[in-house]
Amino acid sequence: MWTVATLADGLARLGLTAGDTVLVRASLRRLGDVAGHRATALIKATLAVVGSRGTLAALAFNPLTPFPAWRNSPVIGPDTPPGSGGLAAAMVRWPGAVRSQHPTCSWVAIGANAGALTAGHDASSASFHPVGALLEADGVLVNVGNVIDSPGFSTVHWVQSRRGLSTRNLLAGRIGARFPGGVFHSHDFPGCSQGFDKFYGAYVQAGALRAGMVGDAYAILGRARELVAVEDRLVSANPRFPLCDxxxxxxxxxxxxxxxxxxxxxxxxxxxxxxxxx
Ligand SMILES: [Zn+2]
Structure with a gap:
């Protein structure tokens, strides 16, 4: 039975340290048998490691629907839970959590750097805008249990966006979601990430990837700046590199x-x- 303390131990062995700003993605069921609520335990464990100067962030996304199918999609209200998994759903309810204003690709953050991480991320900014703040903070990314089936790091989407690739698809501007105040049209479309595991070998060669166990889950950690250096080199050489097969x-x-x-x-x-x- 895993506890907050033993999960925190796994995160620390992975390389997470006090003061870190960390974006966590997780497949919670892969943690295995956890005392209490899995999401709550992982949040507490991460906050215990990063401490009062650190920050935990997660992706709190709402589903995007291609137009004109949005006419039949549900209206997303202020109380609609994010559709991007149990960690985000628990974090948006956490006392003191800050959620960015982007209608469909918001981030939720808890801790000292939460305000800076979510600032300026709204309907007018790129979907993965907060990765810029994560780089500024010399932040890290951790994937727990989703290393294979939801592969790779969100920094790739940021690199694609910076290189103008997120708008170079037929759905950019034609996809969005319904809100009580009207329809949001996303001007970029980050798209498929199932090919992002293609970067794993290059991360390892650059010494940018750490791996370990958090609970029963296989987990990886990378520092945003080191990941982006690898990704930018490969994407600039071949924009099709991150595409899945x-x-x-x-x-x-x-x-x-x-x-x-x-x-x-x-x-x-x-x-x-x-x-x-x-
Ligand atoms: Zn694909």
Whole structure:
């Protein structure tokens, strides 16, 4: 049975230290048998390690819907829980938590740097804008239990955005969500991250990746600046590097305008399936 103390021990062995600003993504069930509520225990464990000068952040996203299908999507209200997992859902309810103002890609943060991390992240800014503040803070990223099935680090989306790739797809400006005050159109679309595990080998070669166990979960940690240095080198050499390999991935095969070479095969297969119902 894992406790706050033993989970904190795992995070510290991974390389998390006092004063760190850390973005955590987690597959909570992979923690295994935890005393009490898994999300609460992971939040307490992380805050215990980073201490009063540190900050814990998570992605508190709302679902995006392509237009015009948004007409049938639910209205997202101020009390709608984020759709990006149990950690974010617990963090937005945490006393003193700060949530950024971006309508669909907000971050939630707890701790000394929470205000700076979430500042300026609103409807007019890029979806992964807070990665800039994470870099400023020399922050770290930790993935717990999701290393394989939700691979990679959110810094890749920031690199893609800085290189103008997040708007180079057919859904940018045509995707969004409904709110009581109206419809939000996202001008960028970060898209598929299933290919972000392709960076793992390069992180290891650069000495930028640490791995360990947090509870029963395999976990990895990287410092944002070191991750971005690796990612920027590979993405600048080949913008298609982060794309996944799934033949049916609409984002990677049929939407991004810097991979048009895959469009004929993807869209002909898509049309055939629509016609035949297969
Ligand atoms: Zn993909």
């Amino acid at each position: 799934a033949p049916d991935c609409m984002h990677c095969r049929g939407l991004v305008t810097y991979n048009k070479r895959d469009w004929p095969a993807f869209w002909s297969r898509w049309a055939w399936r629509k016609l035949t119902g297969r």
